[in-house]
Amino acid sequence: MVDKERLLSHVNNEEDRIELSQILDKADLALNRHQPTFTNFLNPHHLYLAKAILEQIPNLKFLEYGGYDRAERRRISLMPDYYLPDIVESPIVLLDIRGQFKFQKVSHRDFLGSILGTGIKREMVGDLILYKQGCQAVVAKEIRDYLLLNLEQVHKIGVEVVEMDFDALEIEPERIKEINTTVASLRLDSIASSGFSTSRNKMSKEIEQGKVKVNWKVIDNPAHFVQTDDIISIRGRGRVEIDELLGESNRGRIKVKLKRYI
Numbered sequence: 001m002v003d004k005e006r007l008l009s010h011v012n013n014e015e016d017r018i019e020l021s022q023i024l025d026k027a028d029l030a031l032n033r034h035q036p037t038f039t040n041f042l043n044p045h046h047l048y049l050a051k052a053i054l055e056q057i058p059n060l061k062f063l064e065y066g067g068y069d070r071a072e073r074r075r076i077s078l079m080p081d082y083y084l085p086d087i088v089e090s091p092i093v094l095l096d097i098r099g100q101f102k103f104q105k106v107s108h109r110d111f112l113g114s115i116l117g118t119g120i121k122r123e124m125v126g127d128l129i130l131y132k133q134g135c136q137a138v139v140a141k142e143i144r145d146y147l148l149l150n151l152e153q154v155h156k157i158g159v160e161v162v163e164m165d166f167d168a169l170e171i172e173p174e175r176i177k178e179i180n181t182t183v184a185s186l187r188l189d190s191i192a193s194s195g196f197s198t199s200r201n202k203m204s205k206e207i208e209q210g211k212v213k214v215n216w217k218v219i220d221n222p223a224h225f226v227q228t229d230d231i232i233s234i235r236g237r238g239r240v241e242i243d244e245l246l247g248e249s250n251r252g253r254i255k256v257k258l259k260r261y262i
Helices: 014-033 044-054 110-116 142-151 190-194 202-209
Strands: 062-065 075-080 092-098 125-131 135-141 157-164 174-184 212-214 233-234 236-247 254-261
Touching: 014 044, 014 062, 044 062, 044 125, 092 142, 110 125, 110 135, 110 233, 135 142, 142 157, 174 190, 174 236, 190 202, 190 212, 190 233, 190 236, 190 254, 233 254
Parallel strands: none
Antiparallel strands: 062 075, 092 135, 092 157, 125 135, 174 254, 212 233, 233 236, 236 254
């Protein structure tokens, strides 16, 4: 029996507790029935929290499914630790949504809205990758046939929906910039201003406005302290990872190596 009370004792946010409690129920089911269970798609924040908790459960193994290495939204499969991962069937599929979008600009919101407009819930949809002819959508296998039959248009433009192999994903290569800098402290405003090449005052305002996330959770306190491996992100501007602390400079400042993903 999974000890939910102990595992969730440090989680104060009610939304997080509900999501994590449902995941622990699936872990309990996997251990009791001796077979894999699957979560819905988790956003990066809940994925981050879930993995830290699941690693504490004895005799449990879990795998992530997002479709590609940099996928933000992922499903988790939970199974007894003796289970062979190779025999677990992937719970996700890739759908290609094509249309005549040459003269009509469509956005991520347009494609997501059309998918949800068929009656599908958000937690059944993973990442959406836009390209010139349309969108490649990672979705739960359970809704594949439904979307193939019912998704007919996006932004009033007729579309054709076909299933594709994940090898056909059109993902732009990610660029990484290493930044070696010194900071007075590991405050969020200090690290983020260095990572995103902006002034500390401007970054502090962005943090207070709720534009900055740490480990995919909005943090609105500029004085929040960060640590190694924390990921700071701003929508539309990429993310910054605290890669390594390199000791102190001669002037007593903290030497930090950051990685900025563009």
